Amino acid sequence: MTTSPEPTQLSATLAPNYTIPIVLIAIAIPLAAIQIWVGAIVGIFGIFLAIQTAIIKLEFTPTTLNVYRGSKVIRTFPYSEWSNWEIFWQPVPILFYFKEVNSIHFLPIIFDAQMLRTCLESHCPDRHQS
Structure with missing residues (x-):
């Protein structure tokens, strides 16, 4: 009889999530009516994140x-x-943080947040920051 592998033995690639870029672009429009430069900066950042969402992928492997x-x-x-590691602002996750021995990393949540949490809890549950 064979058993299925543990979840930590599988690889998973996270699906993209365009929520943050879309919200930023939507906020940029009324901001531009009030202050053109602020609206332009927020809009450009939203477009940048949309492009990053399309081309950057995260893959969780066993190690x-x-x-x-x-x-x-x-x-x-x-x-x-x-x-x-930590996912910030639980009502609407917007930022993923993890710390390595020698560096700190912050990533906007441009991926499926629920799958991100599931993979993190599966692959490194003892490193979740409370």
Whole structure:
């Protein structure tokens, strides 16, 4: 009889989530009516995040978090080097933070937030910051 592998033995690639870029672009329109430069900056940032959402992918493997630009791996983060992680602002998750031994990383939530949490809890549950 064979058993199915543990969740930590599977790889998962997170689906993109365009909520933050769309909200920023939507906020930029009335801001531009009030203050053109503020609206332009917020709108440009929203467009930048929309482009990043389309091209950046996160893949959770059994031992690492891989960051892809298109089909090319641009960074690899071994879980063994993580100190802790947190997803900020639970009503509407907007920021993912994780700390490695020698560096800190912040990423906007441009991925499926629920799947991100599920993968984090599966791959490094003992490193969740309370």
